[in-house]
Amino acid sequence: MYTPAQFNEANPLILRELMRQHPLAMLVTLTDEGLNANPIPLIWQDDGSTHGVLRGHVARANPLWQDFDAAVEALAIFQGPTAYISPSWYPTKAQTHKVVPTYNYATVQAHGALSVHDDSTWVRQQISDLTTQQESAFDAPWQVTDAPEDYITANVRAIVGIEIRISRLVGKWKVSQNQPANNQRGVYEALQQRDNQTMAACVHAHFKMPEEKA
Secondary structure, three states, rough: OOOOHHEEOOHHHHHHHHHOOEEEEEEEEOOOOOOEEEEEEEEEOOOOOOOOOOEEEEEEOOOHHHOOOOOOOEEEEEEEEEEEEEEHOOOOHHHOOOOOOOEEEEEEEEEEEEEOOOOOOHHHHHHHHHHHHHOOOOOOOOOOHHOHHHHHHHHHEEOOOOOOEEEEEEEEEEEOOOOOHHHHHHHHHHHHHHHOHHHHHHHHHHHOOOHHOO
């Protein structure tokens, strides 16, 4: 991924948080027919290694777990908040008119070796972990054990676990850092007015003037 220095985000805590908040990754693998991309929910877990692991599952009918080149690392792409940025939000538009539209976004790319876990105990734990993570914000979170045991057993048989041992994480936060401070402020205020609070917070966190940081 092309990542100019000003847009590079290397803080592992920030990268993990984006993956936690946006777990539906686009998982790219190399197959006999070329590149293959599948949207797969993946959760980051600490296994004691430098970057941790990503764990998920796919339908047994999905050829992903059998048709991939184990010698080539898989790529999991996590897409965070995005926003179209209008030139009209820049105060410098009225001064020079030398402005153009762009997109702001935050994204994380995780590279690593893909392995398969065709094991009911492993899969059951993975779906329990994923469910717990996603249901934690609800007042009455659903649990895997809420469903009948025979129903869960049948569903576990129909899926296969996958794991990516992360070798490299790349984060890119393109959130108006390349703009002068007054344009950053203009973008921030416009995003707030349009109720894109997530991207507004990203822009605010990268303000050029320290006294304006939250």
